[in-house]
Amino acid sequence: MALGDTTEIEVPLRESVDVEGQIGFERPEDASAGCIAGTEVGLVPDGFTPQMLALGSPASMDGRFRISNVFPGSYRIAVRSLKQGCFLKEVRFRDRIASEAFIRVEEGDGPRRVTLVVTRRGGTLEGTVTGPDGVPVPEAAVVVVRRGDHGPVAAVESYASVADGEGRYKLEAISPGRYRVLAFKRVVSEEFLDPLFWQEQDGGLDITIEAGGAIAADLQVVR
DSSP states (O other), rough: OTTTTOOOOOOOOOOOOOEEEEEEEEEGGGHHHHHTTOEEEEEEEOOOTSSSEEEEEEOTTTTTTEEEOSEEEEEEEEEOOOOTTOEEEEEEEEEEEEEEEEEOOOOSSSSSSEEEEEOOOOOEEEEEEOTSSSSBBBHHHHHHEEETTTTOOOOOOOEEEOOOSSEEEEEEEEEEEEEEEESSSSSOOTTSSSHHHHHHHHHOOOOOOOOTTTEEEEEOOOO
C-alpha cells in the first residue's frame, strides 16, 4: 500500500453493561457494618496480569455496589479491604454459585446482579521469617497464594503481609483452601500477580486453611 493510501477498517463495538449487587452475611451474627466499611468490589479479567486494568467500585455501608461500563467477558469477583476477620465465602450469579468466584458477563439489556456472601470464619497464619542462617529477617514480605491443580494461581486469590522488626508476621481472615506460602526479603509491589513470577520460584510451604483454623508456620526466605 502506497504512502497516503487509506483503507476502511470496521471495528465492531461491544456493548458494555453494569454489574451491581449486594454484600450479605452467611450468618446473622456475622452481620456488621464495620466488616464492610471501606470495602471495594472489583472485577478482575480472566488471565489477569499486573499490566491489565481491573474494574472496581466502593460498596456502600449497607453493602450495595455497582460497577459500570463492563464489557463482555469472564471476570473474577474480588472483594478488597474486608475487616474484622471477614472474607468472601461465596459468589451467587444467575441463581447459582459461581465456581472460583468467576462470572461470565454477556451483552444484553439491564444490569447483571451478583450476591456476595461474606463470613467471619476465616483462618489465621502466623510465624517468624528467618534467613538461611536462622537469623530473623525484619520487614520480610510474606505472600500466601491459592493453589490450583497446576500450582499457585495468584490471580485467583492471594494475601500478603510484611513482618515486623523481629521477623514476626500474621495474616488473618484467610478463606479456607489450599495455599502456597513464601517469604521474600523484598517483593516489588504486586509482582507476585504475574504468572511468570511463580514459574521462577522454588521452595515455600504448602498449607491447608480450615474455616476458623489457625496455623503456626516459620518460614525461610526464598530470595
